[in-house]
Structures are given as structure tokens and as C-alpha cells.
Amino acid sequence: MNRKSVLFVVAGVALCLAIVLAASFWASSAPDGLDRVLHDPEARAWRPNLDEDGKAREGAEESEPVWDKPLAPDYKLELVQDEPAQTALAGILGVAITLSFTLLLGWFLRRRNAV
Amino acid sequence: MHIADGVLSTPVAAATAAVSVGFVAAALWWTSRRLEERQVPVLGTVSAFVFAAQMFNFPIVGGTSGHFMGGALAAIVLGPLQSVLVLAVVLTIQCIAFQDGGITALGANVMLMGVVGGLAAWLVFRGLKAVLPANRAGLLAAAAVASWTSIVVASGVCALLLWVSGRFPLMESLAAMMGWHALIGVGEAAITCSVLSLMSASRPDLIAQWPLVREARA
Numbered sequence: 001m002n003r004k005s006v007l008f009v010v011a012g013v014a015l016c017l018a019i020v021l022a023a024s025f026w027a028s029s030a031p032d033g034l035d036r037v038l039h040d041p042e043a044r045a046w047r048p049n050l051d052e053d054g055k056a057r058e059g060a061e062e063s064e065p066v067w068d069k070p071l072a073p074d075y076k077l078e079l080v081q082d083e084p085a086q087t088a089l090a091g092i093l094g095v096a097i098t099l100s101f102t103l104l105l106g107w108f109l110r111r112r113n114a115v
Numbered sequence: 116m117h118i119a120d121g122v123l124s125t126p127v128a129a130a131t132a133a134v135s136v137g138f139v140a141a142a143l144w145w146t147s148r149r150l151e152e153r154q155v156p157v158l159g160t161v162s163a164f165v166f167a168a169q170m171f172n173f174p175i176v177g178g179t180s181g182h183f184m185g186g187a188l189a190a191i192v193l194g195p196l197q198s199v200l201v202l203a204v205v206l207t208i209q210c211i212a213f214q215d216g217g218i219t220a221l222g223a224n225v226m227l228m229g230v231v232g233g234l235a236a237w238l239v240f241r242g243l244k245a246v247l248p249a250n251r252a253g254l255l256a257a258a259a260v261a262s263w264t265s266i267v268v269a270s271g272v273c274a275l276l277l278w279v280s281g282r283f284p285l286m287e288s289l290a291a292m293m294g295w296h297a298l299i300g301v302g303e304a305a306i307t308c309s310v311l312s313l314m315s316a317s318r319p320d321l322i323a324q325w326p327l328v329r330e331a332r333a
Contacts, residue, residue: 005156008318012160016167023171028180032172033295034116034273036179038282040291063121063217070214075170090213091170095163097208102162105204106155109147 013099020091024084116184116273116296117209118224120217124280131276132222138230139203142196149194157321161189162201164310166208173302181299184269186232187240187262188307191324192314195237202229223276227269236265240324249326251315255308262307263300270296 001009031039071077072090080086123131150158165185172180185205189198203225209215216224243257274292278285311322319325 001156004318005153008321009156009160011317012164016163019164019167019171023167027170028172028174030172030174030178030180032116032180032182033270033292033299034118036177036295037277037288037291038122063119065214065217066120067211067214067218071212073214075213075215087170091167094166094170094208094213097212098166098205099159099163101208102201102204103155103159105200106150106158109143110150110152110155111148 009099013095016095016099017092020095021088024087024091027087116224116227116269117206117216118220118227118273118276120219122217122280122282123220123223123276127276127280128219128223131226135203135222135225135230138196138199139225142199142203145194145196146200150197154193154321154323158193158197158201161185161192162204165189165201166205168306169205169209175295175298175302179295181296181302183306184228184232184266184303186228186269187236187258187265187303188310190233190237190265191240191258191261191307191311192322194323195234198233198237199225199229202233223273227273227276231272232265232269235268236261239264244324244326254315254325255311258311259304259308262304263297266296266300266303267293270299 030036072086072093075090075094076083076086077089077093078086079089165183165188168183168185170182172182174180184202186198186202189201193201206216206221206224206228210218210221210224240257240261243260244254247253247257270292271289274283274288275285277283277292278288282288283291314322315325
């Protein structure tokens with residue numbers, strides 16, 4: 001990588017870390033669009049997977065996660081006590097894993113100039 | 116839009132996984148032919164950005180939030196199949212390391228956010244680029260519409276998967292999913308355009324779909 005590329009990655013990573021820090025304090029904990037639709041209390045009338053009392057029919061709800069050995073479930077790395085710090089650490093770890101994996105992948109996949 | 120385990124029926128989970136495996140294989144092959152050496156840092160940085168930005172749920176209305184998806188950004192900066200690769204990597208890391216999105220629904224999540232989101236964005240962007248003025252404003256407008264469309268189309272296909280899985284009637288599923296995501300798509304467009312503006316001001320040569328620089332460079 002030349003100097004300009006290094007500068008681009010450093011600036012990009014700085015932006016990512018700023019976003020992760022901001023997210024650990026201010027990210028909304030409200031359900032996202034899909035979760036809202038799946039658990040919408042007002043939508044029960046048309047949910048075939050709920051019975052008349054609004055209870056889930058058997059086998060119709062989300063199961064427990066099948067993969068149960070995550071590093072930091074729900075983006076909380078429980079090395080520290082308070083919650084924003086747990087999320088920030090998980091986010092930094094995630095950015096580091098994603099960046100290093102894709103840089104390696106790109107390095108292997110890149111088009112070689114030599115034929 | 117990360118689907119958890121047990122939401123989709125087994126045939127739907129299996130079929131979407133097969134589609135995703137096929138597209139990821141095609142994306143690996145295509146990227147190995149197309150990715151220039153100077154794009155390797157871009158692939159890494161865009162992927163890291165998609166991961167980070169997906170953590171930041173922003174509130175919309177009615178106690179609901181949305182988050183950035185990134186298929187449009189990756190498709191415009193790198194290319195349509197390259198965006199499949201970016202989303203596949205990010206979603207797999209989220210699933211394995213952070214338990215976000217079920218591992219049995221990983222194929223569906225890659226198909227929705229990587230394949231459908233990325234390809235829809237790319238098609239819309241290319242179509243609009245051909246008719247809009249070839250300047251910065253025109254390109255950003257095309258990117259905004261492409262970003263919004265990628266979210267709404269992906270949510271529509273997600274609604275179809277929920278219907279086929281027997282969770283909702285078709286029309287209600289489509290209306291609810293596409294209704295919420297029409298709002299979330301505005302956030303997607305704002306974030307995609309902010310990043311493209313930053314890159315356009317600093318390193319426009321790194322945006323594959325930015326014709327202005329191609330001419331300037333030549």
C-alpha cells in the first residue's frame with residue numbers, strides 16, 4: 001500500500017471508531033423495521049402464527065439462537081462493567097476483525113498485473 | 116433487517132442459503148478478476164464502515180428504529196458483486212461473533228442485504244446515471260434514490276420470505292415491511308450520500324462508479 005492508501009484507511013478507520021463510540025452511547029434500542037413487524041402488537045389480527053389470545057402458536061416464534069458461542073452477544077463484550085464501554089469494545093473488536101479479514105481477502109483476490 | 120433463527124421455514128432457509136452460496140462464489144470469482152490492487156484498501160475500509168454503521172440504530176417514528184445496510188454504498192464504490200462480498204463478510208462476522216442474525220438465516224440475510232440490496236442499488240444507480248446530469252449533484256441524487264430503493268426492495272423480498280414461511284398473509288407482510296423501510300431508506304440515502312460526498316471531495320478516484328474522475332484521470 002502506498003502512502004495515500006494508508007491515509008485513506010486510517011481516515012476511514014477513525015470514522016468507524018467515531019461511529020462505534022457514538023453508537024455505544026446513542027444508538028436507539030427500539031426494535032428495527034423487521035423486529036417491529038415480527039412483534040407488532042397492533043398487527044396481531046393478521047398474524048397467523050398467533051392464536052386468538054395473542055399467544056404464539058407452537059413452533060411459530062423465534063427459536064433460541066442456534067449458534068450459542070458468540071464472542072460478544074448483542075454487541076456487548078463483558079470485559080468491563082458499564083454498558084456503553086461493553087458496546088464500544090465489541091464495536092472496536094468488530095471493526096478490527098472486519099477490516100483485517102477483508103484486507104486479507106482483497107489481497108488474495110486482487111488482480112495481478114503479471115499474466 | 117437481520118433475521119433470527121426460527122423465523123423462516125426450513126425450505127425457505129435452505130433455498131435462500133443456496134442462492135447466497137451461489138452468489139458468493141460468483142462474487143469471489145468476479146472480484147478476483149476485477150479488484151485492482153489500489154482497491155484493496157477500499158474493500159477493507161468500506162467493509163469496516165458497513166460494520167460500524169450497522170451498529171448505529173437511528174430512531175424513526177412510532178418506537179421503531181432503523182440502521183444503515185450498506186449494499187448501495189458498496190455497489191457504487193466497488194461494484195455490484197463486490198458488494199455481495201462486503202455484506203456476506205460483515206453479516207457472517209455479526210452472526211458468529213455478535214449473535215446478530217441467526218446462523219440458520221445467514222443465507223437469507225446475505226441474499227436480502229447483499230444480493231438483493233446491492234444489485235437493486237447498482238441497477239437503479241446505473242439507470243439514473245445515464246439520464247441525470249453527469250455532475251456531482253446528479254450522481255448524488257442517483258445514489259440517494261438507489262440507496263432508498265435498495266432498502267425498500269430488500270424489505271419487499273423479506274416480506275415475501277415471511278409470507279412463504281407462513282408467518283404473514285402476503286399483502287399485510289408487504290405493506291408492513293415496505294412501509295417501515297420506506298422511512299428507514301431515507302436514512303440509508305442520507306448516510307450513503309454523506310460518505311460519497313466525503314470520498315468525492317478527498318479520493319474521487321476510489322469510487323468506481325464516479326465518471327467525472329475517470330475523465331479527469333484520462
